[in-house]
Amino acid sequence: MEEIPDSEVRAIFETNVFGSLNVVRAALPVLRAQRRGHIVQISSVAGVAGASPGLGVYAATKFAVEGLNDGLAREVAHLGIDVTIVEPGMFGTSFAATLGITPVEHPDYHASVEATRERLAGLDPSAYGDPDEAARQIIAAAESATPPLRLPLGLDAVTAIRAKLTDQLAALPDCEPVAAG
Secondary structure, X not given: OXXXXXXXXXHHHHHHHHHHHHHHHHHHHHHHHHOOEEEEXXXXXXXXXXXXXXXXXXXXXXXXXXXXXXXXXXXXXXXXXXXXXXXXXXXXXXXXXXXOOOOOOOHHHHHHHHHHHHHXXXXXXXXXXXXXXXXXXXXXXXXXXXXXXXEEEOHHXXXXXXXXXXXHHHHXXXXXXXXXX
């Protein structure tokens, strides 16, 4: 995060956060008028469980997508509008190779950020989930009479989300005395 140019940070927020918000703003007048509909937004496992070194800004945008759409679901449920936040993990696509982690300059980041960059560049997409099956699951959720608010896709997504939530739950007892003040 120290070395990523502001222009790159703003561009990814523009696409992932403001793009998501603009879609919602464009769809809501129609959905409100018909008193039904379903908004499906693409987040990421990184928006729930965090990200590998070098992908913190990407994760931040997906955390924002999670928050926007979690709030949206509460705002529009009484209007008959459903919201589903899709949280995919890795799939058999070239997506990981296109993430474009900024190459690091400072040697202190070679063990973390550069290691992630090299790992992603060397991934074999065929070893991960089937993108066609993921699309079928998204369609099934959208057509469901009781669609989920969150739809993690891929075993790695479920594993990472479970680990994150388990860690958070385990830390709560230590925080309670401080939180209670």
